[in-house]
Amino acid sequence: MATLRHSMVAPVLLSLLPAALGLLGACELFYDPAAPPFDDRLTSTVMVDDVFGDLRRSDVEMTVLDNGSRRYLLVRGRDKGGGERTVAFDEDLKVRMSRSDVWDIRNAFVDVNGNFVVERMLFDRGFSLEEEEIYDNPPDSERVTGVATPSGVVLLGVENHSLEAGPLYDSDWNELNGISSNDIHPDADANAREGFRLKAAQHDVGRARSGLVLWNDALSRVFVIEVSASLAVDMQDPGLAGGTFVTDEARYITVSARDYDPVFYTRRGVVVLRDKRDHEVFDIDSGERLDTYHVASNAEFAFAYSPDGRWVYTLDKSRLRLYKARTWW
Amino acid sequence: MSVGSGGKIPGRRRTLISVLILLSCLLLCRPALVSAESLPLRVLVNEPQPGGPSEVPQESEQRLIRLLTEALAGELELLGFAVSRDPAETAELALNLRYLLNGERLTLVITVTDAASERVLGGGSYVGTTDLGLVNTIRQAAADTARHARAATGISGTHPEPPPVLQQLTLRSPNEGAGVEVAGSVPLGVIADGKLEAPFLPLTLGSKLVVWKHLDGYHSERQTILITDEHMDVQLPELRPRVNWEISLSWMPQRWAGAAVGVRRYLYPNRFYVQSTNQLSTRYRFESGSRASGVFDTRLSLGGYAVTALRDRFRLGLSTGAGVTLSLLGGEETAYFFADTYLKLFALAVRWQFDRFAPFLEADLIYYSEAATGYLVRGTHGYFSTGVLLPWRR
Structure with missing residues (x-):
C-alpha cells in the first residue's frame, strides 16, 4: 500500500512542477531587468537605426493595420535627420513605406478593398501610395478614422459629446451619403466645453469590428467602444434616434487611465499600457481585467498590439531595435 | 652556536654582550650601600633560570646570570632588604x-615566595630591551618585588596568605609546530606532540592571558584564556588554513533558471582577489508560448573585503569588473545570437565564514x-x- 502511495506521489509532483516553475517565473523578482519585454516570445527582430535617429527623448507612436491577409506595423518617430517620419514594416519587419508627410497613424484604417488609409492617403496592399487625398469631405473633427462596411467606408470622427458618422464612400471612394451626429454616452455633459476626443482606432477586419479609443476630459476616463460594420452604417444613415446613445448600441468599457496611456483594442481584449510598464488586458464584455504583464526594465520602449490580439511589437528606443513577439495572454 | 673565524660576532651573542655591559654599568653606578633597616626583611635571591632553550655560550650565560643576580640584589638592598645569595642562609x-x-x-619573570611555606606572595613579568632601558626595567622589577614583599608581610605579620597564582599551564592544539606568544611577540614556545608546557607565568586566578597562535599557511589567531585554576590544561581551537583559491557556486533570482560557478584567486590572503565567474541560464519561463533560450554570462571581477568582524567570520566586500552576456534566442524560423558587454560598476557582498564553506549574498550594479x-x-x-564559497586549493 505504501509503495502504491509513493508511486502515485511522484507523478503528481512532476505534474505540478511546470505550474510551480510558471509561478516562479511570473514573479517580478525573477525577471532579468536587462532583458527586453517579451523576449521569451520573440519571433523576429531587426535593427531600425538605418531609419530612425535618436528616439530616447521623442514621442514614438506605433499601430498595427491588418486587412485579413497582410499585416503592417506603422511607426512614427524622429528620423536620422531630426524630422518626423512614418515607416510601415511588413510581417518580416521589412520596410515597405517610409514617408515624412504621414502623421496621424493611430487612426489609420482598411477600406472595403483591403487597401490602407492613413490620414487621406490611400496605400495599396503592398503599402505603395495610390492616392494622396482619397477623400475630401471629412467630418468636422480633428481626427478621423474609417470603418469598412458592406455598404462602403463610413468615416468616423468625434466632436465634443457626439460621434460624427459619415460620409459614406463606395468601393471606388465615391461619396454616397452625408454625416450624422450621434450622442456618445449619457454621462457626458453635452454642454461641457471639454468632451470626447478620438485617440486611436483599431480595426478587426476579420470580425468586421472596430475599436474606437476615446478620451473624455470631463470624466478623465478612457472609453473603448466596439463599433460593428452594421452599427457604423446605422449611425451614418439615418443616425441614432434621439435619446439613444452610441454606448446603448455598442459594447464598450471605461478604463481609469491617463490621457497619454496608449490603449489598444484587440479581438482578445483591450490592452492598456500604464506608464508603459504595466500592460493590462480588459475584457470588453465584462470590463474585468484578464491579465497583466509588468515590464521589469525601466528603459524606454514603444509598444503596439495587433487587432487580432496575437502579436505585440516592441521598439527599444535606446538601441533602436524592433521586436515582434507573440502575446502572453 | 659557533663564532665565525672572520671575527664577526653573531647577533645573539652581540646582544648578550650588550646586556652584560649594561648590567655591569648598573652595578658600577650603584651608590654605596646605605645602612639597612634595623630589622630588614631577609631575601634570598636564587640563581636566575633560563625560561627557554639557550643559544649562547655557557660562559656568557653564567656571566649574565651573575650580573642579573647582582643587579637585582643590589636594587633590593637599596630598597632596604637584607639580601642573601646563599641558599643555606x-x-x-x-x-x-x-x-x-x-x-x-x-x-x-620574577616570583617572590615565602621561604618557609614556599607559597607565592607576588611577582610579575617584565619585558625590556637590551639597551639603557634595561636599567629601568630591573629597577621597576625590584621596586615591584619590594612592594609585593612588604605588602604580603604586612598583611598577616610574618607569613601572609598569598593570592593563588597559575602554577602550570598546558596548551594543546592540533596544529603541530604552531608558535604561541604572549604580550605581542614574547614566545611561550611551540606546539610539539600536540601540546606546549608554558613556562611559569605568575598570573593570579581570575586574570586573563592573551596568547597569539601562528603557523605558516594558517591565519594567526588571538585567544584570551581566563585563569581559573593553578593548573590549567587548555585546548586551543584549530587554526584556519590560509586559503588562496576558492570556488564560488551561486544562483541569481533574476536569472533563476540557471546557476553560476566561479574561481577566485586571492592576491592577498582573505583580502583582495580576482575572480572569474561563468553563468549559464535560460529565459524560458515555463509558460505556454514561451520559447527556449540560452544565456551564457562570463565576467572578471576584482574585489576585496573592506570590513571584517567577529574574528574574520563576517565580511563585507566590494568588487568591480566587466563581462559579456551571450544570448541565444530561438525565433520562429531563425535563432538570434546577441553579445552584450557590460561593466560591473559596483558590487556589495556579505559573507559568513564557516570552517569549510562561506555562504554569501551579493548585490551588483551592472x-x-x-x-x-x-x-x-x-x-x-x-x-x-x-551562493557559497568553497576553499579549493591552498
Whole structure:
C-alpha cells in the first residue's frame, strides 16, 4: 500500500512542477531587468537605426493595420535627420513605406478593398501610395478614422459629446451619403466645453469590428467602444434616434487611465499600457481585467498590439531595435 | 652556536654582550650601600633560570646570570632588604628569577615566595630591551618585588596568605609546530606532540592571558584564556588554513533558471582577489508560448573585503569588473545570437565564514553598454545573487 502511495506521489509532483516553475517565473523578482519585454516570445527582430535617429527623448507612436491577409506595423518617430517620419514594416519587419508627410497613424484604417488609409492617403496592399487625398469631405473633427462596411467606408470622427458618422464612400471612394451626429454616452455633459476626443482606432477586419479609443476630459476616463460594420452604417444613415446613445448600441468599457496611456483594442481584449510598464488586458464584455504583464526594465520602449490580439511589437528606443513577439495572454 | 673565524660576532651573542655591559654599568653606578633597616626583611635571591632553550655560550650565560643576580640584589638592598645569595642562609622571602633572551628583547619573570611555606606572595613579568632601558626595567622589577614583599608581610605579620597564582599551564592544539606568544611577540614556545608546557607565568586566578597562535599557511589567531585554576590544561581551537583559491557556486533570482560557478584567486590572503565567474541560464519561463533560450554570462571581477568582524567570520566586500552576456534566442524560423558587454560598476557582498564553506549574498550594479551586437536594455540594472564559497586549493 505504501509503495502504491509513493508511486502515485511522484507523478503528481512532476505534474505540478511546470505550474510551480510558471509561478516562479511570473514573479517580478525573477525577471532579468536587462532583458527586453517579451523576449521569451520573440519571433523576429531587426535593427531600425538605418531609419530612425535618436528616439530616447521623442514621442514614438506605433499601430498595427491588418486587412485579413497582410499585416503592417506603422511607426512614427524622429528620423536620422531630426524630422518626423512614418515607416510601415511588413510581417518580416521589412520596410515597405517610409514617408515624412504621414502623421496621424493611430487612426489609420482598411477600406472595403483591403487597401490602407492613413490620414487621406490611400496605400495599396503592398503599402505603395495610390492616392494622396482619397477623400475630401471629412467630418468636422480633428481626427478621423474609417470603418469598412458592406455598404462602403463610413468615416468616423468625434466632436465634443457626439460621434460624427459619415460620409459614406463606395468601393471606388465615391461619396454616397452625408454625416450624422450621434450622442456618445449619457454621462457626458453635452454642454461641457471639454468632451470626447478620438485617440486611436483599431480595426478587426476579420470580425468586421472596430475599436474606437476615446478620451473624455470631463470624466478623465478612457472609453473603448466596439463599433460593428452594421452599427457604423446605422449611425451614418439615418443616425441614432434621439435619446439613444452610441454606448446603448455598442459594447464598450471605461478604463481609469491617463490621457497619454496608449490603449489598444484587440479581438482578445483591450490592452492598456500604464506608464508603459504595466500592460493590462480588459475584457470588453465584462470590463474585468484578464491579465497583466509588468515590464521589469525601466528603459524606454514603444509598444503596439495587433487587432487580432496575437502579436505585440516592441521598439527599444535606446538601441533602436524592433521586436515582434507573440502575446502572453 | 659557533663564532665565525672572520671575527664577526653573531647577533645573539652581540646582544648578550650588550646586556652584560649594561648590567655591569648598573652595578658600577650603584651608590654605596646605605645602612639597612634595623630589622630588614631577609631575601634570598636564587640563581636566575633560563625560561627557554639557550643559544649562547655557557660562559656568557653564567656571566649574565651573575650580573642579573647582582643587579637585582643590589636594587633590593637599596630598597632596604637584607639580601642573601646563599641558599643555606636563613631568609623570610625567596626570590626566583627566570629570564628569556630573544634577540634584542629580554623578558624577566620574577616570583617572590615565602621561604618557609614556599607559597607565592607576588611577582610579575617584565619585558625590556637590551639597551639603557634595561636599567629601568630591573629597577621597576625590584621596586615591584619590594612592594609585593612588604605588602604580603604586612598583611598577616610574618607569613601572609598569598593570592593563588597559575602554577602550570598546558596548551594543546592540533596544529603541530604552531608558535604561541604572549604580550605581542614574547614566545611561550611551540606546539610539539600536540601540546606546549608554558613556562611559569605568575598570573593570579581570575586574570586573563592573551596568547597569539601562528603557523605558516594558517591565519594567526588571538585567544584570551581566563585563569581559573593553578593548573590549567587548555585546548586551543584549530587554526584556519590560509586559503588562496576558492570556488564560488551561486544562483541569481533574476536569472533563476540557471546557476553560476566561479574561481577566485586571492592576491592577498582573505583580502583582495580576482575572480572569474561563468553563468549559464535560460529565459524560458515555463509558460505556454514561451520559447527556449540560452544565456551564457562570463565576467572578471576584482574585489576585496573592506570590513571584517567577529574574528574574520563576517565580511563585507566590494568588487568591480566587466563581462559579456551571450544570448541565444530561438525565433520562429531563425535563432538570434546577441553579445552584450557590460561593466560591473559596483558590487556589495556579505559573507559568513564557516570552517569549510562561506555562504554569501551579493548585490551588483551592472551597466550594459550599447554594443551593436547586443540586445539587452542599455543602462544600469541591479542584480542579486546568493551562493557559497568553497576553499579549493591552498
